[in-house]
Amino acid sequence: MSDHAAHGxxxxxxxxxxAGAGLVAASACFEVVHGLRSPHALAAGAPLLAAGLxxxxxxxxxxxxxxLAVRGAGRSAxxxxxxxxxxxxxxxxxxxxxDLSGAHTQAVTALAGAINAAFLASVGLVYHIxxxxxxxxxxxxxxxxxxLAFGAIAVQSTAGPGGVFVGTLLLVAADALLFSRRWRxxxxxxxxxxxxxxxxxxxxxxxxxxxxxxxxxxxxxxLAASPALLATLVAAAGLVVDRxxxxxxxxxxxxxxxxxxxxxxxxxxxxxxxx
Amino acid sequence: xxxxxxxxxxxxxxxxxxxxxxxxIENGRIETAAWRRVLPLNLRRHQAGPTYFLSxxxxxxxxxxxxxxxxxxxxxxRPDGVVVHHEERCLGCRYCEMTCPFATPTYDExxxxxxxxxxxxxxxxxxxxxxxxxxxxxxxLQYAASPEAQAGGATxxxxxxxxxxxxxxxxxxxxxxxxxRAELFRSLEEALxx
Numbered sequence: 001m002s003d004h005a006a007h008g009x010x011x012x013x014x015x016x017x018x019a020g021a022g023l024v025a026a027s028a029c030f031e032v033v034h035g036l037r038s039p040h041a042l043a044a045g046a047p048l049l050a051a052g053l054x055x056x057x058x059x060x061x062x063x064x065x066x067x068l069a070v071r072g073a074g075r076s077a078x079x080x081x082x083x084x085x086x087x088x089x090x091x092x093x094x095x096x097x098x099d100l101s102g103a104h105t106q107a108v109t110a111l112a113g114a115i116n117a118a119f120l121a122s123v124g125l126v127y128h129i130x131x132x133x134x135x136x137x138x139x140x141x142x143x144x145x146x147x148l149a150f151g152a153i154a155v156q157s158t159a160g161p162g163g164v165f166v167g168t169l170l171l172v173a174a175d176a177l178l179f180s181r182r183w184r185x186x187x188x189x190x191x192x193x194x195x196x197x198x199x200x201x202x203x204x205x206x207x208x209x210x211x212x213x214x215x216x217x218x219x220x221x222x223l224a225a226s227p228a229l230l231a232t233l234v235a236a237a238g239l240v241v242d243r244x245x246x247x248x249x250x251x252x253x254x255x256x257x258x259x260x261x262x263x264x265x266x267x268x269x270x271x272x273x274x275x
Numbered sequence: 276x277x278x279x280x281x282x283x284x285x286x287x288x289x290x291x292x293x294x295x296x297x298x299x300i301e302n303g304r305i306e307t308a309a310w311r312r313v314l315p316l317n318l319r320r321h322q323a324g325p326t327y328f329l330s331x332x333x334x335x336x337x338x339x340x341x342x343x344x345x346x347x348x349x350x351x352x353r354p355d356g357v358v359v360h361h362e363e364r365c366l367g368c369r370y371c372e373m374t375c376p377f378a379t380p381t382y383d384e385x386x387x388x389x390x391x392x393x394x395x396x397x398x399x400x401x402x403x404x405x406x407x408x409x410x411x412x413x414x415x416l417q418y419a420a421s422p423e424a425q426a427g428g429a430t431x432x433x434x435x436x437x438x439x440x441x442x443x444x445x446x447x448x449x450x451x452x453x454x455x456r457a458e459l460f461r462s463l464e465e466a467l468x469x
Binding site: 060262 | 315316321344348364365368373386438441466
């Protein structure tokens with residue numbers, strides 16, 4: 001997909017859905033592991049997921065056929081994502097509903113967390129595409145790690161300093177590690193003149209650095225100093241930059257790009273021969 | 276054995292674009308994105324490499340990435356190997372555009388669905404050649420029920436063609452002939468291997 005304007009709804013959908021699923025998954029994780037309940041984070045998950053799914057309809061040319069999206073479940077990564085999104089929303093709504101009505105059940109919260117984590121993994125697998133040069137390697141895992149890191153930061157910022165700090169540290173460190181590998185992969189691509197026509201490709205270092213610092217480094221330092229909502233807001237901005245950068249840096253290996261690569265090599269060979 | 280597809284003779288193709296025009300007329304795609312493109316390689320005729328034209332459309336892959344990725348099952352591979360797209364099942368999500376390593380499916384803004392070359396299945400079923408093949412004045416573009424078996428000396432990959440390893444496209448290429456062009460072609464292939 002080369003039309004960057006068409007990515008708007010996808011950026012909004014994946015940001016909202018990753019944030020929502022990340023909140024549910026991290027809340028469940030901390031509740032099961034540390035016994036820490038985070039009713040606010042759990043309650044915010046379902047509305048964010050629902051908003052994301054509603055926005056995702058905007059990128060469809062035929063919105064009334066959206067129901068057909070699950071027909072390819074098991075074969076198509078996109079169908080798997082759509083199916084898991086529906087399940088994640090239902091499970092998150094059930095867990096939050098039980099929590100708000102005073103009938104909280106840890107098993108339901110844990111199940112909702114597991115389904116939401118599976119949904120986050122499925123988001124990454126949709127973009128595990130061989131022909132997309134900047135989406136290879138660790139990129140497929142970044143929605144999962146990014147979502148969990150955001151969720152952990154949000155839970156931590158409302159929970160105060162305590163036992164979960166180590167859990168947050170681990171989730172943020174895992175995301176930072178994986179994202180630094182994606183950063184290295186993207187930086188290692190030999191961009192040609194033709195591929196540098198995309199203005200965001202020229203600014204790829206700034207874009208990747210902004211994501212790294214906004215989602216991982218700055219929120220963690222803020223939390224280490226004093227748990228505050230500011231850390232969640234910075235991490236949310238990091239999530240937006242993450243999803244925007246993911247689509248803005250998309251680089252499909254088309255025949256047109258391949259020809260441009262070969263032509264630049266022919267030109268280089270000619271220059272070497274004259275030298 | 277592979278299914279039906281195209282064979283492109285790089286020595287004969289002069290890049291006239293008759294195939295693109297014929298495709299547009301046959302399939303009513305005058306004002307929408309063309310299903311076939313003619314892409315020149317080294318049009319500036321740099322002395323270190325050969326010049327040729329890649330006339331490309333859907334390659335009707337043996338393992339189509341579009342079919343595998345489509346969430347609504349809008350793609351179908353017919354028994355003869357032709358990959359067809361059913362508009363009435365398409366969501367217009369454009370995922371096939373991302374997954375196809377050749378970016379072959381094109382988005383039809385007016386209809387809100389994807390579309391792509393169907394190898395003029397309606398003509399082939401009636402015993403006729405695809406419109407692009409029939410229109411080619413130099414017979415560079417050919418139709419074959421099985422290009423792999425039919426085109427002797429043909430190759431699945433030429434410099435400038437996107438990496439075909441993932442989905443096994445059925446298209447085959449005949450390398451440029453003539454002493455100088457053949458030598459430039461071979462040396463380019465060698466240089467790219469290194």
